[in-house]
Amino acid sequence: MEIIECVPNFSEGRRRPVVDALAATVSGVEGVTLLNVQLDADHNRSVLTFVGAPEPVLTAAMAAVRKAAELIDMETHQGSHPRIGATDVVPFVPVAGADIGRCIDLANQLGAMIADELKIPVYLYGAAARTPGRASLADIRRGQYEVLKSEIALPERCPDYGLPRMHPSAGATVVGARLPMVAYNVYLQNASLKLARSIARRVRERNDGLPRVQAIGLEVETGEVQVSMNLLDTDQTSIWRAFCEVATLAREAGAQAVRSEIVGLVTMQAVAGALGEAIACPELSSGLILETHLLGAARGKPE
């Protein structure tokens, strides 16, 4: 049984009814389980997490993108997180019994459907990227919605599906495939936005920081500043190590890492591996967790 996870990010994190409508399109598809709905008012962004077999997951993703194009207007959108479209990014993730190749196929199918039906230009990223310059979301989102409007006609910013013309309200969308990753934010106290940005620069892989880590410094609406990271491969950089690195750099600058948050859902392996590192217990993996075995037993049952 192949199980695919899909984690679309939408440019709406304040109007609850809009996000509820997006969630309803997903949970209305048979064979799909909607696992989580997360709203972030500061980022003005929401994240749905759903799983299922490849076919229904593709159907649900398309339904949500269609609904977002109907309800979200990028011309009036503001938020602290970079974005280029109403549906900003749609990653397909292999969860159980599926591989990344399957997810690349789904990304291409969805990209073609979005461009054909909705006339929204689509960029392929991650493992679905066609050139190395599009592997990273940050590169595709450069300048965000506002700048991309004028640059989309440039050859180097030409979309992978659809015409090089922004949708007038829904903007553009990024679709791709990736391994399970963790969106992870660490909040700082007694820190300026400048310090958060400087710490983000130092922990990023791009600057010889932590392996497979992307990071930006942000100020959220409450005035707190945070280092907002994507941990692309928690076997290489765990949640624990990311926290410690930010906390250490903050401390050296007279600030403190006071709390942290995980956006969306996280795999048991990522949590177990991180705790194992924190308590010097390298054997701690999902295999030591009771529920892993209950899940194995439940799956193995004839239906």
Next chain:
Amino acid sequence: MEIIECVPNFSEGRRRPVVDALAATVSGVEGVTLLNVQLDADHNRSVLTFVGAPEPVLTAAMAAVRKAAELIDMETHQGSHPRIGATDVVPFVPVAGADIGRCIDLANQLGAMIADELKIPVYLYGAAARTPGRASLADIRRGQYEVLKSEIALPERCPDYGLPRMHPSAGATVVGARLPMVAYNVYLQNASLKLARSIARRVRERNDGLPRVQAIGLEVETGEVQVSMNLLDTDQTSIWRAFCEVATLAREAGAQAVRSEIVGLVTMQAVAGALGEAIACPELSSGLILETHLLGAARGKPE
């Protein structure tokens, strides 16, 4: 659907074929899933973990106790962990859809069966204890097998099931009910056994240490010393807090906590809660973990 976990501890951690034979009696019972088999040569002790509905779990537990009485002789047993019998302790733990009352019933049923059929005296502990003095395993095991042989005739050491007479080779057995707990060992470097014992004394709940923590200091066969703990309620004292407390006390005495180990299986909630404490992320619970929802979806399906 009620699911009960049973985690019997046997006084054999070196002869693999003996432990395999115990495991085979359990996995031979229909409706029971054997999740884990763990041998500890230093403790000369093994732990089986299995789950299932109450009835088959009771049958499997009795089968294993019967086999252990056949294969293990306490007259020749040596190991660094306290013990009073071939089957040393059999805890029943409510895992899903079951409550502790159900586990107390099972403990009483098993206790009566062991005493009647095998003539092994049985003590009830934990939530199944009939007097407060028997809630804790340490009190029941006082003086271990060797001392209990002579003290069992004393009124205060009279078993709850069976005659006050040790079984000539299988000794006595403790049976009970408890909430999920974590058996957790922290290894020290540059530390004497005396230091490990002193740290154990300081972290124990009994001495106003950590809430719901039992602890002893041990020297294992390799010469390493460890603080061996039972975390009886990880909502009150998490794995992370236990590690930190031992590490801090070690450091103050010029020693180091160099690694740690979890014996048997651990619940996702205990792992998620511990990491949440370590990274200042109080929202981190099993609800944020992808597999929790997959498990919910798998359980909810019609069969």
